[in-house]
Amino acid sequence: MTKVIEADRGFKVWWHLTRPHTLTASFVPVFLGTAIALAIEKQTIDFGLFFAMLIASMLIQAATNMFNEYYDYKLGLDNEHSVGIGGTIVRHGVQPKTIMIIALSFYAIAMLLGIYICASTSWWLAAVGLVCMLIGFLYTGGPYPIAYSPFGELVSGAVMGMGIVLIAFYIQTLTVTLDAILLSIPSMILVGAIMLSNNIRDIVGDTEGGRKTLAILVGRDNAISVLSGFFIVSYLWVIALVAIDGITFWALIIFLSVPKPLRAIQIFRDKKEAKEVMPAMKFTAQTNTFFGFLLGIGLLIQYFFY
Numbered sequence: 001m002t003k004v005i006e007a008d009r010g011f012k013v014w015w016h017l018t019r020p021h022t023l024t025a026s027f028v029p030v031f032l033g034t035a036i037a038l039a040i041e042k043q044t045i046d047f048g049l050f051f052a053m054l055i056a057s058m059l060i061q062a063a064t065n066m067f068n069e070y071y072d073y074k075l076g077l078d079n080e081h082s083v084g085i086g087g088t089i090v091r092h093g094v095q096p097k098t099i100m101i102i103a104l105s106f107y108a109i110a111m112l113l114g115i116y117i118c119a120s121t122s123w124w125l126a127a128v129g130l131v132c133m134l135i136g137f138l139y140t141g142g143p144y145p146i147a148y149s150p151f152g153e154l155v156s157g158a159v160m161g162m163g164i165v166l167i168a169f170y171i172q173t174l175t176v177t178l179d180a181i182l183l184s185i186p187s188m189i190l191v192g193a194i195m196l197s198n199n200i201r202d203i204v205g206d207t208e209g210g211r212k213t214l215a216i217l218v219g220r221d222n223a224i225s226v227l228s229g230f231f232i233v234s235y236l237w238v239i240a241l242v243a244i245d246g247i248t249f250w251a252l253i254i255f256l257s258v259p260k261p262l263r264a265i266q267i268f269r270d271k272k273e274a275k276e277v278m279p280a281m282k283f284t285a286q287t288n289t290f291f292g293f294l295l296g297i298g299l300l301i302q303y304f305f306y
Helices: 002-017 022-041 048-073 095-122 124-138 150-172 177-202 201-206 214-218 220-244 249-257 259-270 279-303
Strands: none
Touching: 022 048, 022 279, 048 095, 048 124, 048 150, 048 249, 095 124, 124 220, 124 259, 150 177, 150 249, 177 201, 177 220, 177 279, 201 214, 201 249, 214 220, 220 249, 220 259, 220 279, 249 259, 249 279, 259 279
């Protein structure tokens, strides 16, 4: 019985290391890009490519989280009291070298999947994929980590939001269209919102650690206002597409997700302690998940019934 408990605890430690609540930031864009290909381009879906892209994206996301764990520990930003971290190093005694080996192994598997995707579509994607993986590493690694700068939201949104949507679209259609770009913009904004919510929560510790995030530069109250703006623009953007770009009104089912961002902003306004605002981060991540999923569902309804 003791061994079973220890094994279960060990699994939970490793599972927590991937920060599974963040993996929707890679899953949803793949789903959305594929739904756009089906609904807008009337493309027959290659499910082999879909699942290869999905798994590769989630592996890269998990590896990026591990790089974050590794470098935040090395730079002294994480300790056993830090909020919102995997904690395998500072709480569970896992060697940093082990974290790095696992992260690089995930990258290796993603590269193998990438070879399959490129062989089935275009080898130009190899360059795009390598750039995305490099950015994933440089987000917290290297001499000038992106996450410690004011550009974390922009880079993460562009790569994980828009970039993954467009790659998922491309591997099904072998092209990138204006419609695909326009429909990927809310995904870009909401992935950036996840990063911004994380930086709002960590504003005190990041300031002490010498980071220069957007939240630090504009101040906590202004950062919350920027986050609100991210949410508002995302919903208004889809309304505009329905009005002027031929997207059916079914895309407006995204408004079923509105309670999530409203709750996130309310918590950020009412609470300040890192532990107290953790639910706001969860609601921000859920906004991205539900918004992207509902937009994809709306596009699928358009495909099947219009």
